Amino acid sequence: MRRLLQTALLFLLGGLTVTAGFARLLNTSRTDQEVQVIAMSAKKYEYSPSPIRVKRGTRVQLRITALDRTHGIKINLSPDGSDQKNDSGLIFSSNNDDCFKLEKGIPTVVEFVTRTPGTYSFHCCNRCGIGHGGMKGQIVVEP
Numbered sequence: 001m002r003r004l005l006q007t008a009l010l011f012l013l014g015g016l017t018v019t020a021g022f023a024r025l026l027n028t029s030r031t032d033q034e035v036q037v038i039a040m041s042a043k044k045y046e047y048s049p050s051p052i053r054v055k056r057g058t059r060v061q062l063r064i065t066a067l068d069r070t071h072g073i074k075i076n077l078s079p080d081g082s083d084q085k086n087d088s089g090l091i092f093s094s095n096n097d098d099c100f101k102l103e104k105g106i107p108t109v110v111e112f113v114t115r116t117p118g119t120y121s122f123h124c125c126n127r128c129g130i131g132h133g134g135m136k137g138q139i140v141v142e143p
């Protein structure tokens, strides 16, 4: 009877250890998902900094402030040169992954997780003047 109790206790402890292990595993992956905040500015006709370099598997939060007037930002979902246009390499937190409007002086938060290495181009999507078409930048996701 005593032996049976010991065995049961052993099983219980084993189970607890496994559970703790799993919890730690989950915690680790959560730590990997810590947000990398990058402050960015937009003005006629450039974004700064650009290119932005981040590692694959990072949760990135761009905090973009337009300095001189309203601009916008539209980030390509697939890397330059990719033919898989519907397989998105950047996973956005919000559904508004199209054109983010950047009001002058008010930081706009754009958050996404980098899934596939590559160069993701972005451009201004709010007509802002004669150089509007050339207002571009890049996010480089490193493996």
Ligand SMILES: [Cu+2]
Pocket: 043, 044, 070, 071, 072, 124, 125, 126, 127, 128, 132, 135
């Ligand atoms: Cu602009």
